Amino acid sequence: MRIKRSSSLLPEVRRGKPVNINVDGKPVEAYEGETVAAALLSAGIHTFRLTQKHQHLRGLYCGMGICYECLVTVNGVHAVRACVTQVAEGMQIETCKELEL
Amino acid sequence: MSEFYDLVVIGAGPAGMEAAITAAENGVKTAIIDSNPGAGGQYYKPLPGAFQVSKKGQTERNGEFLTRILEGLPVTRIYDTLTWGIFKEEDRDGWLVTLYGPAAPKQIHARTLVLANGAYDSPVAFPGWTLPGVITCGASLILVKNQRTAPGKRVLITGTGPLLLSAAAHLIDAGVEVAAVCEASHLFPRALRYGFTMLGHLPRLFEGAGYTRALLRGRTPYKTGWSIVEARGKEQVESAVIGKVDKDGYPVPGTEQVLENIDTVICGYGLTPNTGLARMIGCKMEYRQEKGGWVPVRDQTMQTSLQGVYAAGDGAGIAGAENARLEGRVAGAAAALQLDYITEKRAGEIYGQIKRELMNQRRFGELLGDLFTAKPGLISLAKDDTIICRCEEITLGEIKTAIAEGARTIGEVKMVTRVGMGNCQGRICERLVAGAIVQALAQEKATFESAGAYSIRPPLHPLPVGFLAEAGEEQSDDYAKGVE
Numbered sequence: 001m002r003i004k005r006s007s008s009l010l011p012e013v014r015r016g017k018p019v020n021i022n023v024d025g026k027p028v029e030a031y032e033g034e035t036v037a038a039a040l041l042s043a044g045i046h047t048f049r050l051t052q053k054h055q056h057l058r059g060l061y062c063g064m065g066i067c068y069e070c071l072v073t074v075n076g077v078h079a080v081r082a083c084v085t086q087v088a089e090g091m092q093i094e095t096c097k098e099l100e101l
Numbered sequence: 102m103s104e105f106y107d108l109v110v111i112g113a114g115p116a117g118m119e120a121a122i123t124a125a126e127n128g129v130k131t132a133i134i135d136s137n138p139g140a141g142g143q144y145y146k147p148l149p150g151a152f153q154v155s156k157k158g159q160t161e162r163n164g165e166f167l168t169r170i171l172e173g174l175p176v177t178r179i180y181d182t183l184t185w186g187i188f189k190e191e192d193r194d195g196w197l198v199t200l201y202g203p204a205a206p207k208q209i210h211a212r213t214l215v216l217a218n219g220a221y222d223s224p225v226a227f228p229g230w231t232l233p234g235v236i237t238c239g240a241s242l243i244l245v246k247n248q249r250t251a252p253g254k255r256v257l258i259t260g261t262g263p264l265l266l267s268a269a270a271h272l273i274d275a276g277v278e279v280a281a282v283c284e285a286s287h288l289f290p291r292a293l294r295y296g297f298t299m300l301g302h303l304p305r306l307f308e309g310a311g312y313t314r315a316l317l318r319g320r321t322p323y324k325t326g327w328s329i330v331e332a333r334g335k336e337q338v339e340s341a342v343i344g345k346v347d348k349d350g351y352p353v354p355g356t357e358q359v360l361e362n363i364d365t366v367i368c369g370y371g372l373t374p375n376t377g378l379a380r381m382i383g384c385k386m387e388y389r390q391e392k393g394g395w396v397p398v399r400d401q402t403m404q405t406s407l408q409g410v411y412a413a414g415d416g417a418g419i420a421g422a423e424n425a426r427l428e429g430r431v432a433g434a435a436a437a438l439q440l441d442y443i444t445e446k447r448a449g450e451i452y453g454q455i456k457r458e459l460m461n462q463r464r465f466g467e468l469l470g471d472l473f474t475a476k477p478g479l480i481s482l483a484k485d486d487t488i489i490c491r492c493e494e495i496t497l498g499e500i501k502t503a504i505a506e507g508a509r510t511i512g513e514v515k516m517v518t519r520v521g522m523g524n525c526q527g528r529i530c531e532r533l534v535a536g537a538i539v540q541a542l543a544q545e546k547a548t549f550e551s552a553g554a555y556s557i558r559p560p561l562h563p564l565p566v567g568f569l570a571e572a573g574e575e576q577s578d579d580y581a582k583g584v585e
Contacts, residue, residue, distance in 0.1 A: 002250055003250060003275045009274040011158075013153060013249050017151070032151035034149070041250060048233070051494055058491075061529075066528055084136070
């Protein structure tokens with residue numbers, strides 16, 4: 001969820017312009033400067049991928065590009081790290097696709 | 102034709118920025134590389150360029166100040182770029198640094214290197230730790246501070262160290278309900294020993310006190326000697342079980358409590374230095390628990406066992422951002438001296454100016470390392486069917502079987518089970534696999550040293566299919582020599 005309130009540790013910010021993105025075919029709210037991971041979490045989407053061996057659900061974990069758990073498909077490109085990729089106008093994001101690594 | 106530099110700094114956090122600044126100020130032809138879109142690292146991570154903030158905090162201002170100095174110097178800045186390999190160039194007495202990024206050259210040459218790769222959260226595996234909704238403390242801080250996004254509505258924070266308090270305070274300020282903060286270490290009476298050292302770090306204590314006030318305001322229980330023992334949920338975290346752990350980290354049976362309606366578990370069991378590049382090129386490593394695990398052996402000038410290769414900051418041993426800045430300056434000056442840009446006298450002056458403060462920061466780092474190290478017993482939170490290697494989906498049971506069949510080192514467990522062979526290159530599971538070996542072979546007196554570490558080979562990060570082949574075709578012959 002986007003933090004709207006202003007506090008001493010987290011003074012209010014104005015996000016960038018609204019950006020049109022689609023997640024699994026549905027439009028999802030997003031703003032310039034946000035990462036794919038942040039936009040997905042704000043939309044209530046916590047599962048980003050299925051594992052290959054056991055089809056277990058996985059989502060954001062390390063948040064800094066180290067663990068490769070948050071992989072999604074962006075504009076047809078597999079295995080993009082949602083946590084270090086910023087949203088962009090027209091982005092098509094797919095979760096839980098069969099990933100060919 | 103690829104570019105030649107006197108110094109290539111890898112990592113543009115506090116240590117890397119200071120190293121590049123110190124070197125460039127003294128005339129060294131320097132390049133700095135980072136995987137993020139700009140300088141700052143995790144500690145000084147700037148807000149996204151498209152965000153506008155009403156008021157900036159001290160840390161942000163410090164980071165911006167340092168970034169402006171760096172940008173005012175003739176340093177080649179290569180951001181949004183992964184460093185996937187470093188290769189020795191025998192004929193040139195230097196290094197070939199291979200890169201992957203949208204605007205990056207495929208390779209650059211370096212006479213000397215500063216490795217300033219920072220750190221990441223040390224993992225602790227428990228049943229349910231792979232469920233969506235279990236995130237690291239670092240992830241929660243980036244989300245809240247940098248993205249102004251709350252990871253959940255009602256969270257449990259578990260782990261060890263002051264970052265838990267920072268995460269809790271920020272989340273409470275963001276309006277998130279923090280059900281509890283479980284600090285796995287037993288802080289008292291141990292903490293009393295450090296009274297004197299603490300006095301030298303009053304600003305940090307006040308920062309800690311500010312966080313503590315936020316906890317009190319939020320009426321958040323801060324439970325020392327407790328840890329998560331299980332995360333439960335079907336498609337994501339729904340509840341969490343916490344329990345007492347003894348001073349070695351072993352769970353105390355019968356103390357479990359269930360926290361209902363938890364949607365996010367934030368785990369921060371200390372930090373692990375990111376040493377992949379140092380290991381890839383063969384820097385001599387040593388295991389130092391109080392520094393976060395395996396770290397490169399260094400001399401006073403931050404030089405590793407390899408001449409002209411320096412390591413600075415948390416990536417060479419956890420001691421915090423202030424320490425990282427000082428180490429970066431020492432490394433930058435040492436590189437400038439080795440490259441004959443400054444005299445020994447000048448290098449001595451630079452070192453002399455910061456020597457005392459460096460000692461001071463070191464002591465504080467050791468204090469934190471001693472108080473807040475994730476204890477070895479925490480490995481026993483994992484059950485036989487708990488995933489240990491998240492990438493290759495290998496369980497503790499499979500690892501124990503490999504050990505029972507004779508595997509004694511991490512390398513041997515890897516050969517049998519495929520742990521550490523996935524996308525993260527073993528960064529996440531290494532400590533857990535070592536812990537499993539130490540525990541299973543307690544009678545043989547196995548240690549983290551004897552369990553060893555994964556051997557790291559390029560590419561350090563997974564690269565798109567075809568990139569390596571294409572890179573190989575385009576490379577000049579120095580690349581071919583590099584990968585021998």
